[in-house]
Amino acid sequence: MTTASHLSAQSTQPAQLAATRDPAKRSWLAAANDAACDFPIQNLPFGIFSDPLNDAPRAGVAIGDAIVDLAALQAAGLLSVAGDADVFSRPALNAFIALGRDEWRSVRVQLSALLDAECPTLREHAALRARVLVPMRDATMHLPVDIPGYTDFYSSKEHATNVGSMFRDPKNALLPNWSEMPIGYNGRASSVVVTGTPVRRPMGQLKLPDAERPIYGACRKLDIELETGFIIGRGNALGEPVACDEAEDHIFGMVLLNDWSARDIQQWEYVPLGPFNAKTFATTISAWVVTLDALEPFRVSQPEQSPEPLAYLRHEGRHAFDISLEVTLRPEGVDKPTTICRTNFKYMYWTMAQQLAHHTVSGCNTRVGDLMGSGTISGPTPDSFGSLLELTWNGARPLSIEGGGTRTFIVDGDELALAGWCQGAGYRVGFGACVGKILPASAGKGGA
Structure with a gap:
């Protein structure tokens, strides 16, 4: 043989x-x-x-x-x-x-x-x-890897601009630091789940607009975040940053990622330190890790960056990838899903290499299997926004869905599916499914 x-x-x-x-x-x-x-x-x-x-x-x-x-x-x-x-x-x-x-x-x-x-x-x-x-x-x-740590970035200029316009002054949608570095936060690795795992609606503190104090209850503005993630293939030692030009050598491959988000819980808790319970309850990833070697033919130039990044964030060549992305929503009992978003990974302002270089510039060490989320991937048109927060403009513009009815945010029983692929000549390099169905909240022993 x-x-x-x-x-x-x-x-x-x-x-x-x-x-x-x-x-x-x-x-x-x-x-x-x-x-x-x-x-x-x-x-x-x-x-x-x-x-x-x-x-x-x-x-x-x-x-x-x-x-x-x-x-x-x-x-x-x-x-x-x-x-x-x-x-x-x-x-x-x-x-x-x-x-x-x-x-x-x-x-x-x-x-x-x-x-x-x-x-x-x-x-x-x-x-x-x-x-x-x-x-x-x-x-x-x-789950394809044992994930020692999980970090989520905020690297789509279109997404950050939309959110800044929605909740701050549209003329100053981006905070001054956004164009200088990849913004990120440390997420919760223990609640990363593989595609097909049901996701329970989270409970938490909600601050209603006219109420003096918060209440405890189920999330009312449950959302998706259409993302990709990359898996660390070679770690770096504590105190030894990864150079931007060498960062892709540390990446094993990519997955689809849905960083489920409780927008109302987040709105109340995120000042001054950022998201906590609004993100920790679940993050869904696809089951198959697509290697950078498979993605190589689909490498494209990243968006122009202005101002020019600081020296440690500069790299030569093309570091974006032409990955088509879609999200569908299927209500319980409805056979046909509704496509609610079509976008592309190539729109991302900050590259994976820049994200990793910035993550380690302080001397932070990474380990094999660490997961790095891209942040919500939104494009330049309203149908390319990667979250319901943007697609419905915080509920002001409901979406029509198959089977009748509308959505502003996710209801119990809804199934959300992410898809991604690179289109070649007569073939496609795809990521497979990234699916989660929402189950009702479990009140547990929370306070009234």
């Missing part, structure tokens, strides 16, 4: 890596060649899954409508990693990610070769295919 040991990290060449992104490349899995499939052979995103025949969470790669069981593939002698490390049978990708970028690329090249239409190794061996391929429909997806 042919093994993949000759494609070890030491021998992976730029030409081999570039070949994995060839738009003409096709797989022997027919579903992967569908132009509308999120997971063609050019993508090969990583995730953690289990299935009815093996309930142990383990590493896999999405291809077409199937998952390649990386642990089974390694056991069959068809996948090589440094030192034959047992990294694919773990319930998180962290151990594999920690092997480093050379190993990520080696595994990508090996998988691309095995799944290529011209390679008979798996194509012609039904018993072997049965061991290493799992139908997606039978799989349960888990």
Whole structure:
């Protein structure tokens, strides 16, 4: 049987890596060649899954409508990693990610070769295919990484301008520091959940407009925030900042991210230190991590930045990505969802590299698996705003939805779904689902 040991990290060449992104490349899995499939052979995103025949969470790669069981593939002698490390049978990708970028690329090249239409190794061996391929429909997806820390940024100029215009003077919508650095705050890693996990409406303090004191109750202005997130692939030591030009070397890949937001709780609590309970109750991410190597063909120039950033935030070249993004809302009992937003990641003012450079400039250390949220991604037109707060202008402009009725903010039973993809010539590199359904609040033992 042919093994993949000759494609070890030491021998992976730029030409081999570039070949994995060839738009003409096709797989022997027919579903992967569908132009509308999120997971063609050019993508090969990583995730953690289990299935009815093996309930142990383990590493896999999405291809077409199937998952390649990386642990089974390694056991069959068809996948090589440094030192034959047992990294694919773990319930998180962290151990594999920690092997480093050379190993990520080696595994990508090996998988691309095995799944290529011209390679008979798996194509012609039904018993072997049965061991290493799992139908997606039978799989349960888990959080792809163990997340030591979570940071959320505020990096869309359109979003920040909309929010500033809504709640402050429209002529001075952006605070002076916004154009000088990527604004962010430390979020709550423990409440990051994988797509499909129901989200319970949060309880908290609400300050009604004419009331002297706050009340305790369920959030009345529950919202989404359409975001992406990136996963740290190489940490930095405490006291050693990451240079902006080197920051992308520290990024393993990207996910879709919905940073659910309780706008009324936030409005009361955020002065003077920012969001707290309004954000901590849940953040949903997609199950598949799309690597920067898969996204490379879709790299574009970031928006012009004025004033020119300080030296530690400068980088040469193109650092944005052309990722189309959509949000749909489906009320309970309604079959057809309503698309409420269409936007693009390329609009983001501050890049991922700048976010990471700023995050670490103080000497803050990062760790493998850390999650960094982009902040709400809004575009230049009203239908491209990445939150209901903006789409309905804080409830003043209700949205019409399929099945009748309108929405200003999310009601119980609503299902919100994020989608994202890069469009290639006859193929797309997609992120898969990022879905959450809202359950009613649980009053618990809160005060009256």
